[in-house]
Amino acid sequence: MSSPSPAAPRARTAVYAAFVLNGFFMSTWVARIPSVRDTLGLSNGGMSLLLLAFSLGSVLAMPIAGAVVLRFGRARTVLGGSVVVALGLLVVSVSVDGFGSVPPTALGLFAAGAGVASWDVAMNVEGSAVERRLDRAIMSRFHAAWSLGSVASAGISVLLLKVGVPTWAHLCAVGVLVVLGTTVSTRSFLGDAAPATAGEQPRAGISLGQAWREPRTLLIGVLVLCMAFVEGTANDWLALGLIDGHDVSHSAGVAGFTVFVVAMTCGRLVGPVALQRLGRVPALRLSAGVAAVGVGVFVLAPNVTVAVVGALLWGLGAALGFPTGMSAAGDEEANAAVRVSVVSSVGYTAFLAGPPLVGLLADRTGVVHAVTAAAVASVVALFVAAAARPHADGVALGAGGAAAEGKLSS
Template identity: 45%
Template sequence: MTKTATRPQLNAAAAATFLIFGINGLVFASWAARIPAVTDILHISSGQMGTLLLCVAAGSLVALPTAGAVVGRIGTASAVRGAGLLAALAGVGVALALLAESFPGTGLALFFFGMGIGLWDVSQNIEGADVEHQLGRTIMPQFHAAFSGGAFLGALIGAGLAGLGVGLPAHLLVIAAIVAVATLSAPRYFLPHAPAPAPVSGETREARGRSAWRDRRTLLIGVVVLGATLTEGAGNDWIAKAAVDGLEATESTGALLFAAFVLAMTAVRFFGGRAIDVYGRVAVLRASMAAAAAGLGLFVLAGELWLATAGAVLWGAGAALAFPMGMSAAADDPKYAAARVSVVSTIGYIAFLAGPPLLGYLGDLIGIRPALLTIMIPILGALLLAGAARPLRAS
């Protein structure tokens, strides 16, 4: 938990959180935009690439359930520093494993990369939710816009480096250095951390964490976020590869298509907070999922590159707001924010991280573009359960 902050502290914390989200997106896109390069370096299929993505998922799913307790004990600033350092070291490991053309080494490094990213994601979302709560207005989508903006920049850099013939290992080593510097310095401006309050009526921090897993509203929000994050995660991990395989695009063009997807997400996240304040979470969430479904269908069924690009843009716009709205909804009660954000993050990242690898296995059987159509099922589920995200004050 945090103490009540002054306005200058809030402004500084918001800026630092914005930067940390942006660096997180840069890291993710530096990997995602160049997945075709990984398959070329290691000479692997889409299914084998799915196994590597599953290593990232496994690492994150080890870290996510305990992330809320870690943040509650040491604060978001220390948690982000530790997570960023772990992710940076793992990124170096991935680069070295690719240089050695080692599939097992790459998988092991990606496991620890996933652990760092998982703790980092939960920590930054808890900090963002606390800043939003103290500001008294919707700002979480703008933090996620910073993530998408960082991812867009990372995708453009990836496309440019691919076009210039710069290898992925060298790319990852530079990104690792940037991560280490940013995550060690920016969190000093986070909101001041205070120790958790003494347990009430025998309640412990561990008991609070368990009770969050039994809270019906929290679990329903988690299911909504699961569907929404699968929509986003599949786009992040497979748009570039699907363009290369299904539309016979170059690696550079595939990275640019991924960049268009991320740019659409960035724009909607940056300006979407106002729409949420005016129309409410539930209405915006339903409209978002409808747009994501339409864009996904257009991307998969399009026979021309320009039409697939239009689909990717609509898909990205639809996927933009669901995750930040889920984080805000989970943190409506500040007393239980850390535990509930951790629960919703864990459920959501099961889809965000584990779903795309499964799509890779299915892609080996029917092709990656047709496999993406299976995402329509969780999108419909998110539409049906969107009411769970209604703010507690409106209950």
Template identity: 45%
Template sequence: MTAAQAIDRRVAPARNATLAVFAVSGFGMASWMARVPDVREQLQLTPGLLGLLLLAISAGSLVGLPLAGRLAHRFGAAGAVRLGGSVSLVGLAVSALTTQFMGSMWWVMPGLLLFGLGMGVWDVSMNLEGTVVEQSLRRAIMPWFHAAFSGGTVIGALVGAGLVWLRVPLVPHLLSVAALGLVTVWWGTGVFLPAFDESTSDGVASGQPQRSAWLEPRTLLIGLVVLAAAFAEGTANDWMAVAFVDGHGLDKALGVVALAVFLSFMTAGRILGTGLLDRFGRVAVLRVLFIAAIVGCALVVFGNTALAFVGCAIWGVGASLGFPVGMSAAADDLARAPARLSVVSTVGYTAFLAGPPLLGFMGDHYGVLRALLVVGAVSVLALLVVPAARPLDRSDLP
């Protein structure tokens, strides 16, 4: 057996394990989202207080994201995924138990902070492993991993809807999810490929590029595109089910079905969208998708129940590609990619921090359903800056 054949035999299991780790990450997140209406009911929260509670996940993630690079450098992608996954899933279990038995959002928040903290480390580290697998295969398969995450969210939402309909209590549901996630993470990381060595990350660690990238207009505009896409996705994740229950007067199980529709069509957009990008280019595709997000948002807010479900589907497609395309645009110049990706990621993830409380406070004054119109307004802003994502001319590269 040649060395190349030996490597090939290791890559396929690593690819499959990475797909599984991405999928179970999405499954865990969607499982929590499916029980948000139950959590709100058990804790008797107003929309504003619910937004504050959800802020704990975002805050934890924003702490975990910058820590992930150091942890992956020290422990490798596999070790960092194990650490992040374990912290996140333990946090999920703690959140379920404190919701059921403590009855106060202040007891639940530490568990959600751990959930978000671990998820941030988990997210960056599994993406690092995805890059290693992609380079080993010499094929652009990163969209598959993100589609696996989206697929996991769809399955998690559907399972959650079924369990809500069957009136299965929150604790056995989320404890089972945590156990499944831990088994999958520890199994999958056992066949991960080694991550990059120190020489690969030396350029990323350099301070000078990171400082100057904040002064580049194109980089900041791409960050706004990513922020708008993250806001459209994150708002639906956190508030879609609640909006259908409160705004359209539906059963909680149907509220979760609305979330599942959104996630299903977002997943389809990620699977099929790469071909459209190759054919029509970034700017044209992003313009159409942000318009779709605006139309879908309007149908959810102003349409009857049937049109609102159609709006969920259109909204899902509209939110599918903005984030990954923004990352690709920031990395057009490979020599400057680390600094620019750092800036764009920081700007983009601000949406996950600001979104939950913003929608919650607006929901207190105008209702959760009407508050979703902010997504349409932010998408209009994105339409104005989408041209920044146009690929750099070769003459612009060093």
């Protein structure tokens, strides 16, 4: 095994920063959604249509983000994405507090969605490259950093709301922060033309169209989609399930959701240990199985205490699927950008389709039983996890003599 590049530890810190800043922005926007709705005088239905602009920006940008990374490089794409996010926030700020107008607000959200999608793909590609240089499966920790950034932003947002900081000032300040932060952090990214690892033969890159026709890449996309659905269902419906199904207070429902978030973050922090000891595919299967059991316990719980235990297992099980799928997509560095963009495009559809699907089920069965769909998705993920076995043309992290079995070690 070759020794890690001296630049790899600095790049690892830089990727952590990129994930933290991305999560910080997202949580800031979520915290300001009620303020934007009230200022624009929108109903909940009208606000949901406005939020669709952000989702459309992300969904449309995601498939071409890989090509952008190949053209401009990972560092420039992350920095460029943060600039587009900041410009989008500026447009939103002026439109909401300056003019009270919906169309330009939607345009700003569309831009912010496109910027954050490109940023997301590029930082995952860089994270995969850092894993390869360090020979350690640490992608889940990068995603844990995203969660920590979102939690920090949520806390700061609560304080700013309490002291009456206006929406425009909050959003603009965060826009400046993410641009300055990514400007500094991307300077320590790895070079895009990094040398091949010992034993790896250079390969010509595939096109985006070819990546969309690769069975392995599409199956990894299905894995990520399923686990994103598992995570997203909890984000949208877990607290409501506790409130409606166990007649608890709003604060108790949110507390139950907090258990899920903390469990998922802890699972991502310790995920590399499971990947090291079990290997990628067994760890993914275990993770998906624990998620399915957690959802089942939550749905069938006779009381709120047991339901919270289910939420804890649900969070632990949801921890590894999404980041490990991204890592698997980037196994072969020459084609990491296009494959990560394909996997992201497939996976992120869960965040669009998930809420209305569970909502329709909830109208018929109640929220508690509707989230059973997350258990079904976990079972599907368990069966397609084999697709994440290290790519035959890539280099398995810490493979040693176990490469054929897809083991990952630190």
